[in-house]
Amino acid sequence: MSNVTLPSAAAPRTFRSSFFRAMRNAPGPTFSALVILALALYAVIVPMFAVNPFELSGMSVLDAFTPPFWMADANPDFPLGADDQGRNLLTAMAYGLRTSIIVGMLSVLIGLVVGGTLGLVAGFVGGRIDALIMRFADVQLAYPALLLAMIIDGASRAVLGNERSAGTAITIVVVSIGIAFWVQYARTIRSSVMIERDQDYVSAARITGRSNIGIIFLHILPNVMAPVLVIATINLGIAIITEATLSFLGIGIPITSPSLGTLIRNGNNFLQSGEWWISIWPCLILVFFVVAVNVLGDHLRDIYNPRLRLRS
Amino acid sequence: MLTYTASRIGQTIIVLLIISFIAFLLVANLGDPLSALLSADATVAERAALIKQLGLEQPMLSRFASFLTNFLQGDLGTSYRTQEPVAKLIVERLPATVELAFVSLIFTIFVGIPAGIFCGVNPKSPISRGIMLFSITGITLPNFVVGIALIAVFSVQLAILPSFGRGETVSLGFWSTGLLTVSGWQAIILPAITLSTFQITFIIRMLRTQLMEVGQSEHIRFARARGVPETTIWFHYAVKNTLLPVITMLGLQLGNIIAFSVVTENVFAWPGLGSLFLQSIQAADIPVIAIYLIFVGAVFMIINLAVELSYPLIDPRVLRRK
Amino acid sequence: MSMPLLEVKDLTVTLSRQDRQIMALDNVSFSIKPGEVLGIVGESGAGKSITGAAIINLLVPPLRRTSGIITLAGERLDTLSPRALRSVRGGRIGFVFQDPMTSLNPVITIGRQLIDTIRTHLRLGRDQARRKAIDWLDRVGLPNPDLTLDRYPHQLSGGMRQRVVIALALCADPVLLIADEPTTALDVSVQAHILQLLRDLHRESGTSMLLITHDLGVIAKMADTVAVFYAGRVAEISPVKELFTRPRHPYTEGLIRATPALTAAGEIQLNPIAGAMPGLGALPNGCGFNPRCPKAQDDCRTIVPPLTQQDLSAFACFHPLERSLVQ
Numbered sequence: 026m027s028n029v030t031l032p033s034a035a036a037p038r039t040f041r042s043s044f045f046r047a048m049r050n051a052p053g054p055t056f057s058a059l060v061i062l063a064l065a066l067y068a069v070i071v072p073m074f075a076v077n078p079f080e081l082s083g084m085s086v087l088d089a090f091t092p093p094f095w096m097a098d099a100n101p102d103f104p105l106g107a108d109d110q111g112r113n114l115l116t117a118m119a120y121g122l123r124t125s126i127i128v129g130m131l132s133v134l135i136g137l138v139v140g141g142t143l144g145l146v147a148g149f150v151g152g153r154i155d156a157l158i159m160r161f162a163d164v165q166l167a168y169p170a171l172l173l174a175m176i177i178d179g180a181s182r183a184v185l186g187n188e189r190s191a192g193t194a195i196t197i198v199v200v201s202i203g204i205a206f207w208v209q210y211a212r213t214i215r216s217s218v219m220i221e222r223d224q225d226y227v228s229a230a231r232i233t234g235r236s237n238i239g240i241i242f243l244h245i246l247p248n249v250m251a252p253v254l255v256i257a258t259i260n261l262g263i264a265i266i267t268e269a270t271l272s273f274l275g276i277g278i279p280i281t282s283p284s285l286g287t288l289i290r291n292g293n294n295f296l297q298s299g300e301w302w303i304s305i306w307p308c309l310i311l312v313f314f315v316v317a318v319n320v321l322g323d324h325l326r327d328i329y330n331p332r333l334r335l336r337s
Numbered sequence: 338m339l340t341y342t343a344s345r346i347g348q349t350i351i352v353l354l355i356i357s358f359i360a361f362l363l364v365a366n367l368g369d370p371l372s373a374l375l376s377a378d379a380t381v382a383e384r385a386a387l388i389k390q391l392g393l394e395q396p397m398l399s400r401f402a403s404f405l406t407n408f409l410q411g412d413l414g415t416s417y418r419t420q421e422p423v424a425k426l427i428v429e430r431l432p433a434t435v436e437l438a439f440v441s442l443i444f445t446i447f448v449g450i451p452a453g454i455f456c457g458v459n460p461k462s463p464i465s466r467g468i469m470l471f472s473i474t475g476i477t478l479p480n481f482v483v484g485i486a487l488i489a490v491f492s493v494q495l496a497i498l499p500s501f502g503r504g505e506t507v508s509l510g511f512w513s514t515g516l517l518t519v520s521g522w523q524a525i526i527l528p529a530i531t532l533s534t535f536q537i538t539f540i541i542r543m544l545r546t547q548l549m550e551v552g553q554s555e556h557i558r559f560a561r562a563r564g565v566p567e568t569t570i571w572f573h574y575a576v577k578n579t580l581l582p583v584i585t586m587l588g589l590q591l592g593n594i595i596a597f598s599v600v601t602e603n604v605f606a607w608p609g610l611g612s613l614f615l616q617s618i619q620a621a622d623i624p625v626i627a628i629y630l631i632f633v634g635a636v637f638m639i640i641n642l643a644v645e646l647s648y649p650l651i652d653p654r655v656l657r658r659k
Numbered sequence: 660m661s662m663p664l665l666e667v668k669d670l671t672v673t674l675s676r677q678d679r680q681i682m683a684l685d686n687v688s689f690s691i692k693p694g695e696v697l698g699i700v701g702e703s704g705a706g707k708s709i710t711g712a713a714i715i716n717l718l719v720p721p722l723r724r725t726s727g728i729i730t731l732a733g734e735r736l737d738t739l740s741p742r743a744l745r746s747v748r749g750g751r752i753g754f755v756f757q758d759p760m761t762s763l764n765p766v767i768t769i770g771r772q773l774i775d776t777i778r779t780h781l782r783l784g785r786d787q788a789r790r791k792a793i794d795w796l797d798r799v800g801l802p803n804p805d806l807t808l809d810r811y812p813h814q815l816s817g818g819m820r821q822r823v824v825i826a827l828a829l830c831a832d833p834v835l836l837i838a839d840e841p842t843t844a845l846d847v848s849v850q851a852h853i854l855q856l857l858r859d860l861h862r863e864s865g866t867s868m869l870l871i872t873h874d875l876g877v878i879a880k881m882a883d884t885v886a887v888f889y890a891g892r893v894a895e896i897s898p899v900k901e902l903f904t905r906p907r908h909p910y911t912e913g914l915i916r917a918t919p920a921l922t923a924a925g926e927i928q929l930n931p932i933a934g935a936m937p938g939l940g941a942l943p944n945g946c947g948f949n950p951r952c953p954k955a956q957d958d959c960r961t962i963v964p965p966l967t968q969q970d971l972s973a974f975a976c977f978h979p980l981e982r983s984l985v986q
Contacts, residue, residue: 160352169596171597172596289482301493312474312482315478553719555756555761556762558756563753564746565775653765
């Protein structure tokens with residue numbers, strides 16, 4: 026089989042042609058990838074040049090409630106308008122999106138590390154420890170990320186008091202969302218370990234003196250990469266929504282720090298009085314980003330295993 | 338079957354005990370009833386007396402036992418925030434939440450199920466594609482964004498529906514209902530749509546994939562080979578095959594639905610349990626948070642147990658497999 | 660010769676795969692006389708089941724009937740409206756599926772499946788339909804038919820389920836029964852019972868039958884006439900006796916020789932045909948069998964041999980066999 030030449034290998038494909046091919050075969054996911062890329066660039070680049078509108082120098086009360094560019098009384102310095110503190114929404118949202126993305130990625134990472142460790146332990150050790158970990162996983166099923174994060178937030182307030190620094194608040198949000206994710210990773214990795222543990226080549230590796238760590242890196246990791254990537258993508262969308270929701274409810278990131286949720290929460294106060302742009306723009310950015318992440322996640326899942334679609 | 342039922346009930350009770358123990362630990366370690374109940378200039382003797390009275394000097398397990406006993410007798414503790422019994426707070430707030438859940442369930446049944454069946458039967462029709470596009474946004478849209486959009490359109494722009502509160506309520510003794518007044522119905526429409534968005538889109542997607550899968554099975558092909566009318570095939574034969582997975586999946590989403598009710602109630606200033614929970618979080622009112630923790634766990638576990646135990650009624654094969 | 664009950668002429672079915680059209684059935688023609696049992700035999704992938712499904716337009720996409728004329732008692736089936744076709748399905752043509760484990764709806768009682776089918780085709784009230792359903796369960800040999808009516812498929816054994824499938828296929832008194840590998844999924848001990856049942860019901864009712872199988876033993880027991888399929892084409896159609904004693908197509912002979920037989924010395928003899936049947940879309944030029952055929956010549960490799968009638972047989976071969984297998 027090794028000397029078979031694939032016909033496609035004959036003509037090296039340019040980036041452009043492969044892009045158009047992707048666009049034709051999977052227009053939704055390709056477009057989503059573009060949206061994610063564009064928004065991520067926006068969130069990275071704008072804060073490099075613009076002042077943080079959440080610092081004093083970034084606010085100008087004189088420009089408060091400036092409407093977006095096409096409306097009367099618009100100001101070209103504020104293309105998408107300004108909020109009640111005179112913050113430029115175009116830059117405020119870049120800062121907010123940056124926070125949302127960072128929080129999302131960190132919490133996925135925490136879920137992955139915690140879940141991965143527990144899954145490995147459950148799979149390798151088995152017995153009572155395994156049963157205990159899996160029983161906890163069952164209990165946690167009742168509490169989705171949002172609910173769990175709310176409860177953890179309430180508990181943390183009892184410990185730390187209501188006056189918390191922005192850094193502490195963000196840490197608590199990241200940890201409490203991350204904790205909510207561990208179950209899926211633990212289950213995936215545990216079942217992979219259980220399957221691999223009894224394979225002949227693993228026994229052979231054991232006999233030849235390879236350690237558990239070696240087995241994990243050589244045999245377990247390659248097998249769980251694909252499902253873990255799928256779960257992580259889907260979780261990223263959930264994490265960003267959860268953070269935004271918590272911040273919107275006033276129990277996540279404090280209103281003095283930029284995040285899409287806090288921007289929407291703030292703007293919501295002015296929805297009734299007609300200054301819709303303060304809340305609607307960040308809502309749109311949030312929706313675009315999350316829908317794009319989810320479309321991409323769905324697509325990855327279908328590529329990895331179409332049957333998973335039924336179980337999710 | 339009987340032993341199976343008994344063991345499942347036993348497992349559920351154990352899980353509920355674990356959840357109550359976690360809730361108890363929250364109250365016991367994070368709550369500080371002394372500072373909440375004592376004035377700032379209380380003497381050491383007063384303090385000691387209160388510790389004795391609350392039984393705080395006793396070992397952990399016996400305190401947990403009395404926590405449970407009190408809980409089962411309806412004594413759910415005292416809120417730090419309002420100094421009222423938690424049970425009283427919950428009874429006050431329950432009708433608003435139950436009515437919201439009820440109306441959104443009605444929306445789910447009358448919109449989600451027909452739309453889902455339509456999409457499963459005609460997956461390629463343009464209408465189905467439209468519904469699926471709506472549903473992918475519906476399932477990813479954060480709950481509060483849906484609420485804000487509805488308020489922006491129906492309350493601010495069109496000014497036809499209220500954006501907060503329950504409207505006028507009628508007291509029926511222990512229950513105060515908003516479903517007997519026009520303003521009550523007006524007030525419940527937007528929050529109920531907001532809350533049902535997730536459930537509707539979820540059920541559409543579930544029914545669609547399930548029906549498409551069942552539609553390819555041999556028994557449906559055999560029914561076609563016997564000339565059974567398409568309507569019977571889809572609405573009776575195929576739908577009956579999808580009930581079990583759809584109900585199971587929906588049951589597992591219950592935690593999400595409860596979480597979304599917290600958000601929805603906040604967006605619309607709906608005076609229900611979710612609002613109570615949120616206020617309690619903001620005030621670090623641990624006794625209420627702990628009870629809510631148990632409440633969510635109990636609702637989730639009991640409903641999912643009920644779903645599982647009703648499998649034999651939905652699918653005759655289940656009895657045999659067990 | 661009496662008028663055929665079912666006539667299939669130049670039936671072609673294609674499989675659309677991306678931008679390619681693959682021939683799954685290529686100009687297949689045959690006919691069934693009233694009361695006759697036509698067996699279709701061939702390896703898996705030869706197009707036997709596709710033929711059965713194509714007759715009542717039950718093909719699953721991407722399979723599609725692209726041409727061919729199908730007539731049942733003088734009426735065109737290929738041009739029927741979906742509604743009219745539905746009354747043919749299950750009404751005038753009954754269909755027995757292969758695997759009774761998957762062909763019965765697991766969450767609907769056997770009675771409901773039977774009664775629905777009966778009432779689709781016959782103008783009967785609920786009670787009459789129920790009585791007819793019980794009667795059919797009795798006829799296919801199920802014990803306690805009135806109790807079985809309220810049972811679910813999983814409560815019955817595989818053989819019992821296949822009896823239910825047969826009852827479902829016959830309950831509206833069809834003129835033709837298409838049985839697609841009716842015994843393949845069953846235990847060997849059950850197979851004989853089901854075949855016996857099919858033969859008895861066929862004798863009682865005089866229904867014609869299209870019996871699709873890969874098993875020459877089944878053909879020998881059941882069929883009057885046999886159509887041998889190879890790679891989506893008809894290789895040979897002969898009366899059953901003629902086929903076993905004097906096969907004309909080299910493939911038919913190979914098929915017969917490939918079935919295990921006892922030699923005079925008491926040893927089991929097996930002579931498989933060398934090579935494998937080409938997959939869909941991989942047909943060689945000319946006769947599909949030519950790469951495996953001991954008698955293949957140049958014409959076989961360029962021209963598809965047409966089906967020619969000679970004596971009692973019709974065969975698609977330029978160099979038919981002349982020898983008899985019986986000494």
